[in-house]
Amino acid sequence: MNSPVKMWRRQKEIRKYIGLKGVVLLQTTIYVAPSRYREYVPYTVVLVELDNGEKIYGQICDNKDPIIKNGSIVCTVLRKIPDINKEDLVSYTIKFKPC
Amino acid sequence: MMLFIYHIGSINSSWEEDTDMRPSIIGYNSTQFGELWDKSLYQLLYESVQGLFDKTNRDIKEIDAIFYSNMLGGLLDNNLLSSGKIAELFHTHIPVYHYESACASGGMAFQQATMYLQANRDKNVLVIGAEKMTDVSPEKITEALISASSGEEQSAGLTFPGLYGMIANYYLQKYLYSSEVLSYVSVKNHFHGSLNAHAHFKKKVSFEMVEQSSLVADPLRVLHCSPISDGASALLLSNKKEYLGQVKILSSSLATDTISLKKRTSWDSLETTVIAGNQAFDIAGCDRKSIDVAEVHDCFSIAEIIAMEDLGFCKKGEGGTKAMEYATQLGKQERLVVNSSGGLKASGHPIGATGIKQIGELYLQLSGQAGERQVASAQYGLSHNVGGSGAVAVVSILGI
Amino acid sequence: MTGIVDYGFYIPRYRIKVDEIASYWQRDGEEIKKSLSVEEKAVASHDEDVVTMAIEASAIVIQNLKHKEKIGAIFVGTETSPYAVKPISTMIGEWLDIPHHYLAYDTQFACKATTGALISANAMVKSKKVVNVLVCGADKANAKPQDILECTSGSGAVALLIGDTNVAVEIVDSTSFSSDTPDFWRRSMVSNPTHAGRFTGKPAYFHHITSSTNYILEKNKLRPEDFTYAVFHMPNGKFPIEVSRILGFSQQQIQKGLVVKKLGNSYTACALMGLVSVLEEAKEDDTIFLASYGSGAGSDAFILKVTKHIDSIRKNFKEKLDDVIYISYRQYQQFMGGGY
Numbered sequence: 001m002n003s004p005v006k007m008w009r010r011q012k013e014i015r016k017y018i019g020l021k022g023v024v025l026l027q028t029t030i031y032v033a034p035s036r037y038r039e040y041v042p043y044t045v046v047l048v049e050l051d052n053g054e055k056i057y058g059q060i061c062d063n064k065d066p067i068i069k070n071g072s073i074v075c076t077v078l079r080k081i082p083d084i085n086k087e088d089l090v091s092y093t094i095k096f097k098p099c
Numbered sequence: 100m101m102l103f104i105y106h107i108g109s110i111n112s113s114w115e116e117d118t119d120m121r122p123s124i125i126g127y128n129s130t131q132f133g134e135l136w137d138k139s140l141y142q143l144l145y146e147s148v149q150g151l152f153d154k155t156n157r158d159i160k161e162i163d164a165i166f167y168s169n170m171l172g173g174l175l176d177n178n179l180l181s182s183g184k185i186a187e188l189f190h191t192h193i194p195v196y197h198y199e200s201a202c203a204s205g206g207m208a209f210q211q212a213t214m215y216l217q218a219n220r221d222k223n224v225l226v227i228g229a230e231k232m233t234d235v236s237p238e239k240i241t242e243a244l245i246s247a248s249s250g251e252e253q254s255a256g257l258t259f260p261g262l263y264g265m266i267a268n269y270y271l272q273k274y275l276y277s278s279e280v281l282s283y284v285s286v287k288n289h290f291h292g293s294l295n296a297h298a299h300f301k302k303k304v305s306f307e308m309v310e311q312s313s314l315v316a317d318p319l320r321v322l323h324c325s326p327i328s329d330g331a332s333a334l335l336l337s338n339k340k341e342y343l344g345q346v347k348i349l350s351s352s353l354a355t356d357t358i359s360l361k362k363r364t365s366w367d368s369l370e371t372t373v374i375a376g377n378q379a380f381d382i383a384g385c386d387r388k389s390i391d392v393a394e395v396h397d398c399f400s401i402a403e404i405i406a407m408e409d410l411g412f413c414k415k416g417e418g419g420t421k422a423m424e425y426a427t428q429l430g431k432q433e434r435l436v437v438n439s440s441g442g443l444k445a446s447g448h449p450i451g452a453t454g455i456k457q458i459g460e461l462y463l464q465l466s467g468q469a470g471e472r473q474v475a476s477a478q479y480g481l482s483h484n485v486g487g488s489g490a491v492a493v494v495s496i497l498g499i
Numbered sequence: 500m501t502g503i504v505d506y507g508f509y510i511p512r513y514r515i516k517v518d519e520i521a522s523y524w525q526r527d528g529e530e531i532k533k534s535l536s537v538e539e540k541a542v543a544s545h546d547e548d549v550v551t552m553a554i555e556a557s558a559i560v561i562q563n564l565k566h567k568e569k570i571g572a573i574f575v576g577t578e579t580s581p582y583a584v585k586p587i588s589t590m591i592g593e594w595l596d597i598p599h600h601y602l603a604y605d606t607q608f609a610c611k612a613t614t615g616a617l618i619s620a621n622a623m624v625k626s627k628k629v630v631n632v633l634v635c636g637a638d639k640a641n642a643k644p645q646d647i648l649e650c651t652s653g654s655g656a657v658a659l660l661i662g663d664t665n666v667a668v669e670i671v672d673s674t675s676f677s678s679d680t681p682d683f684w685r686r687s688m689v690s691n692p693t694h695a696g697r698f699t700g701k702p703a704y705f706h707h708i709t710s711s712t713n714y715i716l717e718k719n720k721l722r723p724e725d726f727t728y729a730v731f732h733m734p735n736g737k738f739p740i741e742v743s744r745i746l747g748f749s750q751q752q753i754q755k756g757l758v759v760k761k762l763g764n765s766y767t768a769c770a771l772m773g774l775v776s777v778l779e780e781a782k783e784d785d786t787i788f789l790a791s792y793g794s795g796a797g798s799d800a801f802i803l804k805v806t807k808h809i810d811s812i813r814k815n816f817k818e819k820l821d822d823v824i825y826i827s828y829r830q831y832q833q834f835m836g837g838g839y
Contacts, residue, residue, distance in 0.1 A: 015594050019558055026366060028264030029317040030256060034242045037256045039833065040545065042314075045255050047265065047361050055361045057255035061546060062512045064824045070272055078554055078594065079546040081254070082837060090581050092594075093254055095546065 002088045017056060017076050017094045022048035024072045024096075025055065036082050044068055048096060050076070062097040075099035122216040123344035124497070125223075125335040126155035127459035132330035132447030133299040140172055140231035140331075145188055147331035147452075148227060155335055161223050164215060165195040168208035168228035169451035174243050175235055185227075201247035202398060203353075204228065205454020206484030206493025209334070210351040213495075216338045223339060228456070229331035230449035240327050247487040249359035260324055260399065262360055262488040264316035267401035269366045271318065273416075278318035280419040282309035284400035285322050287428045288438050292445025294429075294472040299328045299447025323400040328447030332455040334462070346465045349383035349479075351495040352376075358490045367416075371492035372409035372483065379481070379494040380411075387411045390435050390496075391477040392464045393427075394457035396485040397442040406483055407437070410494070429472060439464065439472045454484040458495060465499045501624045502803070503668035504631070505660040505812050507559025508775045509552045510762060511543045514823045515831045517650045523828035524645050531650055536736025540763020542826065543654035545834045549577045549637035550587050552656035554594050557635055559814070560660045561595045569662075571629020572602040574620055576612025576636040576767045579839045580605060583687060591635060602629075609683060610732055611793025612636060612767040613657070618673045618799060620661045632661040638766035641835050643691040651735050653763025657771035667808040668778065668787070672719055673801045676711035683794035690838060699794070704734065707798035708742050708790050715800045723747040727785040730773035732792040733759035748788070755780065761820060767793075774803075779816040783807045 026047040033041045044060040046068060060068050061079055068074070074096035081091040128151035130143050138146070152158055165185060173179045182195035198208040205228040212226045232240055245253050248262060271278055286306055292298040304322060312321040337344065354374035357363055364370060380386065387410070395410070397403035404418035412435065413421050421427070427437035440446045440460040443453060461480030463469045484493045516539045521528035532538055543552060553575060561567065575588040588603035606612045613636025620632035637656035642648035661670075682703035685692040708731060716722065723729070729748040731739040736759050743753045756773030765772060770791040777787055787803040826834070 011593060015596060018554070018594065019562060026265035026269055026360070028261050028268060029314075030258060030261050030264075031314045031316060032241070032258065032260065033256060034245060034258060035238045038238070043256065045257050045261055045265075057251050057257065057361065059256055061544065062824070070269065078551050079544075080548050080551055080837075082545070086838070090548065090550070092551065 002084065002091060004089050007089060007091060014094055017050065018078055020050045020052060020076045021099065022050040022074055022076070024068060024070055024074060025049055027068055027070060036084060040082070046074070046096060048074055056094060058093065058095045060097070061095045068098070073099060122213055122336050122338045122348045124346045124348065124458070124462045125337050125342055125344045126151050127332070127334050127462045128154055129297055129332040129456055129459055130330050131297050132328045132449055132452070134233045135329040136233065138329065140176070140229055141184060141188060143231065143329060143331035144227060144229040147229065147333040148189070148225065151333045151335055157335065159189045159191050162193060162225050163222040164193055164224045166208040166212040166215070166224060166226045167195060167197045168204035168454060169197065169230060170199055170201055170204050171230060171232065171243050171450065174246065200491040201486035202396070202448070202450050203454060203484045203486030203491040203493055204451045205457070206482070206495070207353060207454070207491065209454055209458055209495060210353045210493050212336055213348050213351040216336060221339050223335065223337045223342065226334040226336060226455055227331065228452035228454060230451040231329050232327045232449060233329050237327060252359065258316060259488070260316035260319050263399040263401055264319045265360065266366055266405070266488070267318050267399070270401060270405060273367055274419060276419040279310065280404070280422055281318065281323045281400040282306050283422040283425065284397060284403050285309045285444055287425055288397060288442040288444040291429060291439050291472060292441025295441050295446055298441040298445050299326055300441070300445045319399055319401070325398050325443035325448040328449045330447060330449035330452045332452045332459050334455055334458055345499050346462050346497055347499065349385070349496045349498045350379040351493065352378035352382065353491065353493045354378070355491055356489055358487060360488045363489065368405060368409050369485065369489035369492060371489050372406055372485065372494070375492045375494040376410045376483070379496050383496040383498070385479055385496065385498065388434070389479045390481045391479055392439060392461060392474045393435055393437050393481040393483065394440060394460050395437050395442070395483045397438060397444050398448065398485070400444070402485065403437070403442065410481070410483060429474065436474045439469065439474060454493065457482040457484060458497070461497050465497055500666050500669050501621055501661065501663045502666040502670040503659050504662040504664065504666055505560045505563060506775065506778065506814070507556040507658040508772060508814065509555035509656040510541050510819050511547060511552070511654050512822055512824045513542045513544055513826050513834065514539045515542055515826050515828065519828055520650050535650055536740070536760065537651050537763060538760055540651060540653035541655055541765065542831055542834055543639045545837055547639065547654070548581050548839055549579055549639055549656070550581065550590050552639070552654065553587065553591050553635045553637040553658065556637065556656040556658035557591055557595055557633060560633065560658050561597070564660070567596070568598040568600070569630040570597050570601055570633050572620060572623055572632040573597065574604060574606060574616035574632065574634050576606045576608070576616050577638055578607050578609055578612060578685070578766060579639045579641065581839045608797060609794035610734070610766045610769055611791040611797055611799055613771060614791040614799035615675065615793070615797070617659065617661070618675060621670045621673065624661050624663055630662060634659045634661060636767040636771055638768055639839060640764065640766045641691055648694060651759070651764045653765045655762065655765030655768040655772055657768045657775055659771070665808045667806055667812050669804040669806060671802040671804050672715060673799065674711055674715040674718070675797060675799045676707055676714065677797040678707070680796035682796055703794065703796050704738055704792050705742055705745065707796050708732070708792050709746060711798035711800040712746055712790050715802060719802060721802065725786065726752060726788045728755060728777045728781065729753050729788040730756035730770055730777060731790050732770040733757065733773065734764050736760050775814065776816050778809065778813060781805045781809060783809065
């Protein structure tokens, strides 16, 4: 079971990132993934510097064109992380979409 | 002889004043690296040590302490308290210390063993590194390995190829290299591996083969990444008068940095390598040009390119160019040969054993026992062992 | 005066064409498109659910809101919640950092879960029990594979902020007509809904919408032609056209709100999405008739009037409607495969 307590603590930290813009500093596209994400390869992971100065990691979602590069501008969204166990609490994280 | 050694001693040296008493490497033994289905972790460990005792004609009764390096035993097998397991294996009561710093576990164990010998006169110590990675699926391994990254990196779905892929894209974009530059490193290290009977991969690879292997994490391809291997390596170190060996440990330095890649001050350089490297050279009292042979941490091809710059063997941004020139390949070398063992890429990467194997390779080179891959007249060797995406680095310098 | 003081909406970028679904099952896409009057539908991705969509829609409202503490209630309507037990209304409250002194509950009543909550919300504001209510509807509608429902069941979310100050869309009156009519349902432990075929038509959709509509029009002494716009729940493209004809509304009145053709039926967000489309162009003094339908069954009907404040909260709908990425049926299965 994932830890509902950890998720509850984490929610208060990451909710402040909803609805922000940022610039991509680092990026890679994963083709061989941990089992949780295996179904969804390839996916792009980026490190973004937000307009509030903080740096956070996240996956790119909803992207067709253009290709995400270092320097691309992205916007934050809240998205679901795949369940490991159907009984677990649903886990959410910040991802980025082109904007 | 005393005058000669005094000449290369550094004023900053924290080593013995009587530099003859610097710790030395008495012996080295390694198992085969690869997919060793028949052997368990502790069987491999035992084999590497027993082989070492045979080669050096010693036994456990002469050992004062054991420094053990292993990363995944606890995570994969639910086995901790390895000190007890090792005491059981060798029927001993001596101190056994377990070190973990991901891929730098071996370097850390070695560094600590040398610190122990500085602080304690008249001792023999064993440094053992072992890892068993093929008992579980590659997916399970990938997941276990990612424990050496930050929680946020894990939550984002990053893997180690992913973290180094980010570094590679940054480096390639900054210094205007194409991703092809990575493949030269793999070709070189496989060439060296073909000369190493203990290597996981003894086959050479062509540039095209590397370029055509599938992507793991852009821009890194399968043949840019070190493999999943089993193996164990062991060293016998001593500062006893009667066991003085030819190959001396001139320095061993460890530096740390943030576990999280995002908190580093730069992404085309590992500060831990720079700090540990500078300190190691300082204490050893020799300069970059003195190094004849080096084992550099090539967990991914980009890591070797950047390490060459961070260790001061070439200028910042030039690592790629040097790779393309095969400047550190045996037979083509400009000055120094890098990863004569085959590196992590070809000789394999049983995580806990790698840092020990690196020292062992230098020992073989400096004592003229490297056979087909012998670097002629090798006098000084450097090993570079990194943990995670650069949170720990250990740089050690050996000399004769 | 009470009513809508701000609104937000969310449509996933992804679309699947009816042709694509039909061809996967080796059926005639043209025939299906004609019979349903639907061309394509919006689909939430594998990493989206009603919570993420509701948050996207609500964030639009919250980001402009100076006094979040005035939100005295949060109601969420959905039939595809990831939880049978756990409120997602409080999840919206927490993710958007809304101060905790609010009443929260989730409602389910098929496609009218949200409009039912809207009636309660309006009553709470009118009685001055609370200052603002956030009402949100979101669904990631699914269907049994190969069922005709697959061609219309879509994803979307709408959020409405109800208040009594600077009201942009006045809720002049509302009514609700309810019965036990088993046209469409889903048992608790089952993932896909079941429908009763043609029974979903006359005794269900048409009976309840005509009942609620005629009742409220008569009560307020109004006729269909008195309205600028009319929006009806859209299980497909045919039913709303048919019911508007029966009731005496014109095709011109319902045109702007007829979003099902391109978006499919986002269940509880469906009729409200039609309203969002209308509000993109509605002007001061325009009147809007809205009737939702929820299987099981019931219909909520509203008489709405646009005020001058619409200009400061109007949202661009066409831009989102046109922002599309088309997916294959295989991708659709992956997007819907993880459950709600």
